[in-house]
Amino acid sequence: MLKLCLLSVLAAGALGAPAAEMQFDWSRETPGQCPPGFASLVTGPGKPANWTVFEEPVPPTLAPLTPLASNSIAKRSVLAVQSLDLAQDHCPLLLLTNEVFYDFTLTTRFKIAGGLIDPEAGVVFRAQDQSNYYVVRASTEGNLLWYRVVDGKRYEALGIGVKVAVPKDAWQELRVECAGSQTRCYLNGSLVIPPAQPGAPTNALAVNDTTFASGKIGFWTRADSKCYFVDTRVHYTPKVPFVQMVVAEIDKKYPRLLGLRIYADKTPGAPVVVGARDPHDLGAAGTSYEQDVIDRGSTYYLKLKGAVEVTVPLRDHNGDVVAALKTRMKSFPGETQDTAVARAVIVKKAIQERIATLQDMLQ
Numbered sequence: 001m002l003k004l005c006l007l008s009v010l011a012a013g014a015l016g017a018p019a020a021e022m023q024f025d026w027s028r029e030t031p032g033q034c035p036p037g038f039a040s041l042v043t044g045p046g047k048p049a050n051w052t053v054f055e056e057p058v059p060p061t062l063a064p065l066t067p068l069a070s071n072s073i074a075k076r077s078v079l080a081v082q083s084l085d086l087a088q089d090h091c092p093l094l095l096l097t098n099e100v101f102y103d104f105t106l107t108t109r110f111k112i113a114g115g116l117i118d119p120e121a122g123v124v125f126r127a128q129d130q131s132n133y134y135v136v137r138a139s140t141e142g143n144l145l146w147y148r149v150v151d152g153k154r155y156e157a158l159g160i161g162v163k164v165a166v167p168k169d170a171w172q173e174l175r176v177e178c179a180g181s182q183t184r185c186y187l188n189g190s191l192v193i194p195p196a197q198p199g200a201p202t203n204a205l206a207v208n209d210t211t212f213a214s215g216k217i218g219f220w221t222r223a224d225s226k227c228y229f230v231d232t233r234v235h236y237t238p239k240v241p242f243v244q245m246v247v248a249e250i251d252k253k254y255p256r257l258l259g260l261r262i263y264a265d266k267t268p269g270a271p272v273v274v275g276a277r278d279p280h281d282l283g284a285a286g287t288s289y290e291q292d293v294i295d296r297g298s299t300y301y302l303k304l305k306g307a308v309e310v311t312v313p314l315r316d317h318n319g320d321v322v323a324a325l326k327t328r329m330k331s332f333p334g335e336t337q338d339t340a341v342a343r344a345v346i347v348k349k350a351i352q353e354r355i356a357t358l359q360d361m362l363q
Contacts, residue, residue: 022099024232026077029053035079038218039095041130043152046085049092049221054080056228059171061109079219082226086117089154093124093133095218101125102214104236107175110229112140112168117223119168125176126215134212135220136176136185136193138166146185146193148211160207162192171230181213182206214239243275243361244282246354251277254347258307259328262314262351263290264361271324274361286324293324301337304328308335310344315352322358325351 029035031053040048058076083092104125112119122137131152138144144166147159164187166172175186184206185193194205217234221227247260262275263286271286271294292298293313302309308331314323327344355361 020236020238022234022236024079026053026079026230029077031055031077034094037096037098039097041093041095043091043093043130043149044089045087046083046090049081049083049085051079051081051092051094051219053077054228056080056111056230058109058230061173061231076230079229079232080227081219081221082114083221083224086224088117088223091220091222093127093130093218093220095124095127095130095216097216099216100214100239101178101217101234101236102239103179104217104234105175105177106217106232106234107173108219108229108232109171109173110138110227111171112138112166113226113228114168115223115225117225119225119227120222121225121227121229122220123174123176123217124220125178125217126212127218128212128215132212133215134183134209136174137220137222138164138172138174138187140166140168142166144185144187144192146183146207148209150211160193160195162195164192173231181208181210183209241275241361242363243355244279246351247275247277249354250347250350253350256330257327257347258330259309259326260347261326262323262361263294263326264323264358265291265294266362274323290324290326294321297321299341301340303331303337307331308340310340312341312344312348314348314355316358317356323361 034040034051035053040051042048055075056078057073059073081092106123106125108123110121112121118139118141120137120139122135124133124135127133132150134148136146142163142165143161144164145159145161147154147156173188177184184191194207219229243262251257260277261273261281263271264274265271271290273281273284276282289300289311293311297313300311307328309328311324311326313321314325316322325348327347329343
């Protein structure tokens with residue numbers, strides 16, 4: 001688990017958290033090193049840049065109440081980057097690797113401290129890799145631009161840009177809101193992309209693009225720009241996997257179920273829990289028993305105190321075994337292994353009606 005990511009669940013439910021926030025505290029990381037959980041990549045020619053944690057004076061987010069009050073500018077841990085590559089199409093980026101975001105609000109403060117080639121800084125989002133993503137970037141030449149990168153090519157001509165002051169050596173706040181295919185970008189609290197239109201309500205304005213529906217988030221710069229980032233947070237809606245929705249339906253339909261897990265091979269020979277009655281079980285490693293169910297279509301039965309546990313194969317619409325279903329059920333007097341397996345098969349058939357392929361369980 002990343003030390004820098006503090007995940008706070010804002011509301012919980014049977015299918016998981018409908019809203020969550022991830023905050024990035026660079027002070028938890030080792031100075032001079034790239035924070036763990038991130039990948040340094042580059043769009044265009046050249047080598048990836050050296051992103052590191054660095055100490056830099058940062059003013060508070062709130063202005064002093066009176067002119068006599070102290071600004072309280074103190075050194076803080078920030079994310080810093082400067083490449084030595086002067087090529088204009090050399091664009092270093094740093095991607096968070098452990099989460100894919102759908103709908104979210106990303107907020108960060110940034111400062112452009114130097115650079116010879118049009119100093120720029122920004123954020124990438126819905127990134128598929130280093131060659132396919134959206135970017136919002138600010139330039140000290142006095143503009144903010146949203147555009148997309150597809151197969152490593154910048155489509156700035158199809159983007160949306162505005163003239164806005166982005167002074168050098170000054171901290172700015174950038175906020176990006178994504179909901180469905182719509183994106184809004186704010187600089188220092190004001191909506192700038194898309195530009196405001198006379199008479200149009202602010203909440204009606206948005207960039208509409210369907211190129212990328214989800215992806216990773218990260219930080220971006222160009223050429224030899226020297227940039228700092230701090231106070232980054234992401235408020236987002238976690239996507240509930242389809243298999244979890246199926247599990248929730250089954251749980252309501254069969255109240256005698258005490259537990260339910262679905263194991264599948266995300267990598268050959270390594271079954272993990274991809275669906276579970278208890279969301280905390282997701283990702284747990286399977287054993288040789290679940291692997292045997294997947295490999296040979298075996299069935300396992302275990303009698304417990306007041307309960308029975310049955311593991312049976314799950315098959316796709318072609319009849320091939322693609323997963324193992326483990327059910328734990330309340331037992332009743334006189335119950336035999338055959339009746340327990342028969343009960344588990346009923347649950348199995350209900351799940352197979354909803355899941356046609358292995359991909360359905362892994363999406």
